[in-house]
Amino acid sequence: MGTLLFLVVVGGRFVIPLFIPRFPLPALVAALVLDGVDQTIFQAFGYDPPGYQSYDKAMDMFYLSVAYLSALRNWTSRPALQVVRFLFFYRLAGVVLFELTEWRAVLLIFPNTFEYFFIAYEIVRLGWDPARVSLRRWVLTAAAIWIFIKLPQEWWIHVAQLDVTDTLAAYPWLIPILVLVVAGLALGIRFWLWPRLPQRAWSWHVAADPLPTEMDTAAERDAWVSAHWRVLSAATVEKVMLIGLLCLIYGYVLPGRRSSDLELFVGVAAFVVINVMISLAVARRTASLESALAAFGVRVLLNAGLLLAADWLLRRFGGDINTGIAQFFGVLLSLLITLDDRFRPVSQVRMAAQSRPDPPAVRPVFPGPAGATAGDSGPGADGTPAKDVQ
Template sequence: MSAEIVFWSVVLARFALPLLIPLFPLPAIVACLLLDGVDQTIFQTFGFDPPNYQSYDKAMDVFYLAIAYLASLRNWTNQPAVRVSRFLFFYRQVGVVAFELAGARWLLLLFPNTFEYYFIAYEAVRSRRNPLRYALTFWVLVAGAIWIFVKLPQEYWIHIAQLDLTDTIRDVPWFLPALVIAGLALLAVVWFVVRPRLRPADWPLRFRADLLPVEIDEAHERAAYRVAHRKVFDLAAVEKIFLVGLISVIYGQVLPGVEANDLELFFGIAVFVVLNSAIGLWSARRGYWWDSAAVSFAVVFASNVGLVVLADLLLSRRGNDLQLTDTLFFVFLLSILTMLYDRYHPVSEYRAAAAKRDAAASGQTGAEH
């Protein structure tokens, strides 16, 4: 019983910690990364070895990475960095889906999780400096360096060589001292070589997310923006479909009560995403919005439960307890991701439009002079 309590406590923590990422991006994602690294050790310490741990671990990973991606829409002021973030995130999602379907570990090497460390790198920069200083080339170089020098070796270590850090430290006497020396050498390079060449910091160390633009920091402003710029089915809806759909397919490989095949699950989620978009636009047009994220989630979750009940009545379906539990989980997943996307995507779009206006204005001023 104690092993089961520990297991569910870790699972709950892996769902709860990511919800702090939008407000405390750097410390929250580092906490998620650390928990991801030690959860299997915790399980084994209490005598529990989850079946299909690789699939479970990837499913947990994609949830907190999805929240991190949504946090980048909310917080990041540098639009080229956001575009790189979008590519890296969805590229990894496609790779994880391919891994779940094919079971080939080399796919995780081909589709490395560069997005995670890229997110950390951006937030590390933002903690002291204005990200707007840096152009697209800088962010591409950062992503490329992480991809080649960090993630490829790590993905090979974990998924191809199938080595465990704890076991290696225990079985190879020289490994831990070598690891410590390498870490100290890296810190020395950063402190004595990189740090003196950096420009002065723009502000004191900050870990909390910056304030949103005043023009779109309230719920009624984001609702008005959605009404003015969004349709029930548009590019934003397509992005939401792939965001929620790919994650759902990954969880569909892990949850025991899922009977639908991957294609059926993806298209079923797509229908619910479009229905959510229609309900959201209808609500925004009629002045229904909530500043509280918790209240917004509760409303969206209740609406989706109602849609599921209605669908079951129309289709005369009766599921067992396991299927009901899995259905409620998918409703949770759909509700939390679509709610956060609808809150944060207008902020990113507003910033992108403002950046274009500023660039156009600068160009006109330069031409006049």
């Protein structure tokens, strides 16, 4: 029963994040809620999964990785994307350090500010245009979340190792205080913040906005990728770091791993680079698939073939691959590469459009006074009105 329960919960933690690209706010909140209650579910059924802390951090980073890639697909604000990129990789590095050192204070130094910043952006996008928010305000938002929300939360969970249910049971007088705090926040939002909000840019909506018209087909993505992507590039480095470090975190959860941390990271990095080369070759032939599910399936088969080739090569030199772990990493790697290949060009097109200088304004031409310069449209030498400049 315990194993079945564990598989159901883990399945939910893998499936729910896949809705984040299309429904960013509700899907991320659902993943956050499941993250918060999974241990309670296990305890209710008398099941204590081994290595829960590492399992929890690995599953957290999976849905945060999908959320980061969905930001590449959906976000229209360059400053917000710059902030969220830093917050994501900062947290990813912190979780890796935690796994390496098992020092819980690392998670306080590297708090998960990314998650709540993502939620803040999506709340803004419900009715307003995030692209109109300045970099300064996005940085202040991240700083406020970092200092006033995440640092206390990370200290409570990972340093003090306190549980909300147990604390409220021991100190029941805290319950009315929390109720008053929540009521005060609600009243402050309703009567102070709400009247000061700018006029809405559009009607409320939680679904992601449509893709840009110049990047909503596979052929258009192929054209962009073949023209702008290179194997040796910052995008490839970012992809290697994202997938390699995430697989390294999962390496501490999966039983039977025989490779060292360095061997695992280098092996995953090699697979990512090979996949980038294949993606470029396919894009240059305008042969990418429209269906994300079909593209994922083909990618899984491709990486399964690469794993078989790698296993054959290692066996010739006296080594081998743990088949179960290799298959898991192959599917995980295939999923993230598929999302990255489909979402990163969308972000690049949007950011390239924002970085172009605005066309020079056309100065209206009016009849000039006497003594106007040659470029002015004033009266002619014979006193007749000058012709309009076409």
